Amino acid sequence: MSEAVTHPTTAEAGLVASLEPLLREWVPRQRWFAGKGRPVTGFSLVAATDLLPSGGTLGLVHLLVRAHQPEAPIQGAVPHPGDCYQLLIGVREALPPRLAPALIGHVTDGPLAGRTVYEALYDPRATTVLLEALRTRARIGALRFDGDPRQPIRDELVPRRVTAEQSNSSVVYGDTFILKLLRRVVPGTNPDLELPLLLSHERCPRVPAPAGWLLAHLDDLDEPYVLAVLQPYLRGASDGWELALRELAKGEDFTPDARALGRATAEVHTALARALPPITLGHTQIRLLVGGMAERLEAAAQAVPALRPYAPALHSAFEALADLAAEGRAWTAQRIHGDLHLGQCLRAPSGDWSLIDFEGEPSRPLAERRMPQPVVRDIAGMLRSFDYAAHSAGPPAPRWATACRAAYCSGYAEVAGHDPRTEPVLLRAYETDKAVYEVLYEARHRPDWLPVPMAAIRRLAADATP
Numbered sequence: 001m002s003e004a005v006t007h008p009t010t011a012e013a014g015l016v017a018s019l020e021p022l023l024r025e026w027v028p029r030q031r032w033f034a035g036k037g038r039p040v041t042g043f044s045l046v047a048a049t050d051l052l053p054s055g056g057t058l059g060l061v062h063l064l065v066r067a068h069q070p071e072a073p074i075q076g077a078v079p080h081p082g083d084c085y086q087l088l089i090g091v092r093e094a095l096p097p098r099l100a101p102a103l104i105g106h107v108t109d110g111p112l113a114g115r116t117v118y119e120a121l122y123d124p125r126a127t128t129v130l131l132e133a134l135r136t137r138a139r140i141g142a143l144r145f146d147g148d149p150r151q152p153i154r155d156e157l158v159p160r161r162v163t164a165e166q167s168n169s170s171v172v173y174g175d176t177f178i179l180k181l182l183r184r185v186v187p188g189t190n191p192d193l194e195l196p197l198l199l200s201h202e203r204c205p206r207v208p209a210p211a212g213w214l215l216a217h218l219d220d221l222d223e224p225y226v227l228a229v230l231q232p233y234l235r236g237a238s239d240g241w242e243l244a245l246r247e248l249a250k251g252e253d254f255t256p257d258a259r260a261l262g263r264a265t266a267e268v269h270t271a272l273a274r275a276l277p278p279i280t281l282g283h284t285q286i287r288l289l290v291g292g293m294a295e296r297l298e299a300a301a302q303a304v305p306a307l308r309p310y311a312p313a314l315h316s317a318f319e320a321l322a323d324l325a326a327e328g329r330a331w332t333a334q335r336i337h338g339d340l341h342l343g344q345c346l347r348a349p350s351g352d353w354s355l356i357d358f359e360g361e362p363s364r365p366l367a368e369r370r371m372p373q374p375v376v377r378d379i380a381g382m383l384r385s386f387d388y389a390a391h392s393a394g395p396p397a398p399r400w401a402t403a404c405r406a407a408y409c410s411g412y413a414e415v416a417g418h419d420p421r422t423e424p425v426l427l428r429a430y431e432t433d434k435a436v437y438e439v440l441y442e443a444r445h446r447p448d449w450l451p452v453p454m455a456a457i458r459r460l461a462a463d464a465t466p
């Protein structure tokens with residue numbers, strides 16, 4: 001293996017101050033920016049690392065910056081210091097035309113005065129530096145590039161930025177690997193690396209095994225930040241969302257795939273349960289869980305007025321679960337995917353399904369995302385997703401959704417040995433919780449899509465009305 005390369009870190013005091021006016025303009029416009037709707041008053045530096053010195057024709061600075069947003073995310077919540085974001089900033093004298101869409105702006109003062117800064121993920125020269133650092137397991141300043149020695153990384157893999165809108169940013173290398181750079185980061189074990197590594201040890205073939213990862217070890221923190229994960233790229237794969245919409249448009253049957261997806265989900269759940277033993281949720285834990293659901297509903301209803309008329313009926317789904325727990329019912333909980341939907345499922349040309357993106361719901365705290373939960377939570381996410389597909393394009397297709405939902409549950413039962421439909425109260429509570437999450441998500445990120453989860457909210461509320 002080649003020697004690790006090291007570069008000096010120049011956490012220049014004036015760097016973020018000089019970039020701040022540009023970042024205030026640029027960061028809030030990015031899809032991955034999680035603080036939409038609340039003003040950004042400034043940025044502070046968490047860490048800066050020169051990946052390429054800015055004196056040359058191309059400079060590359062890795063930044064962790066905190067976005068200051070004094071307004072609390074939810075009305076009445078305690079304000080916090082602001083989210084930390086990972087940025088990869090290219091620095092040039094001038095931008096070649098092919099990089100024009102990557103422009104962040106022209107720096108007028110500070111250490112980069114007179115230079116142009118841009119989103120370096122658009123620049124193959126810059127993203128090659130990242131792969132090279134992973135390949136050589138480099139340690140650069142606070143950054144630790146590492147990987148699985150059983151999956152060697154070839155050099156000269158040509159990078160291309162993934163253009164799909166998403167919560168994070170990805171680069172594909174030579175159709176061999178895909179590198180996901182997490183955008184909003186927190187210190188601590190990130191399930192997006194933790195669970196795929198565990199599943200790879202369990203030899204679960206349903207999840208691409210991490211080949212490399214990037215951590216940042218900052219002096220003042222006990223735990224590192226997980227910043228990026230490199231995985232084998234599933235060439236020619238299509239995601240479940242695209243496939244479902246395509247089949248719907250053609251009026252074709254998606255139930256064989258829905259069944260296979262149910263089987264794949266159960267395979268992942270059983271492997272996770274082998275790796276990290278399940279626990280039992282008794283009355284107290286269920287009360288806490290139900291309390292969380294009720295709080296999220298209240299917060300979402302505050303933020304999205306359209307939800308308010310349905311809130312009392314939706315609460316009854318949560319109360320029914322609390323009542324069962326009070327009668328002594330207990331449920332098993334284990335580590336799960338945490339944000340499962342059709343877009344997180346990839347079908348290879350062989351027809352095999354893989355699950356990706358184990359980050360969990362990005363808006364929830366890491367500790368909460370890493371807690372054992374009933375598997376029904378993932379299942380509810382997928383059931384919602386079939387419903388989403390059936391209400392997103394063309395006239396609603398409720399029968400298509402019903403058939404896919406049933407096939408998915410049957411497939412799940414074939415592998416897991418238990419059918420999620422035997423837990424209707426739990427399933428309904430989780431479906432309601434997910435639909436509420438979706439209402440808030442769409443209101444914040446894609447207001448045009450709000451009618452899709454709202455249609456489900458109306459159905460769930462109507463079903464609850466005696």
Ligand SMILES: Nc1ncnc2c1ncn2[C@@H]1O[C@H](COP(=O)(O)OP(=O)(O)O)[C@@H](O)[C@H]1O
Nearest residue numbers: 166167168169170178208231232233234356357
């Ligand atoms: N291993 C993979 N092989 C092929 N494509 C992938 C792979 N992992 C992710 N992708 C593609 O990249 C997109 C974004 O990945 P994902 O992990 O879901 O990121 P995000 O958290 O930003 O949503 C996916 O929708 C998928 O199309």
Ligand SMILES: O=P(O)(O)O[C@H]1O[C@H](CO)[C@@H](O[C@H]2O[C@H](CO)[C@@H](O)[C@H](O)[C@H]2O)[C@H](O)[C@H]1O
Nearest residue numbers: 166167241339341342343361384385388438441
């Ligand atoms: O960015 P992530 O993939 O982690 O997930 C977030 O964005 C999703 C949308 O891209 C959102 O999913 C919702 O829309 C999907 C269709 O685009 C649909 O398949 C899902 O069922 C629906 O929940 C997801 O909730 C959000 O966390």
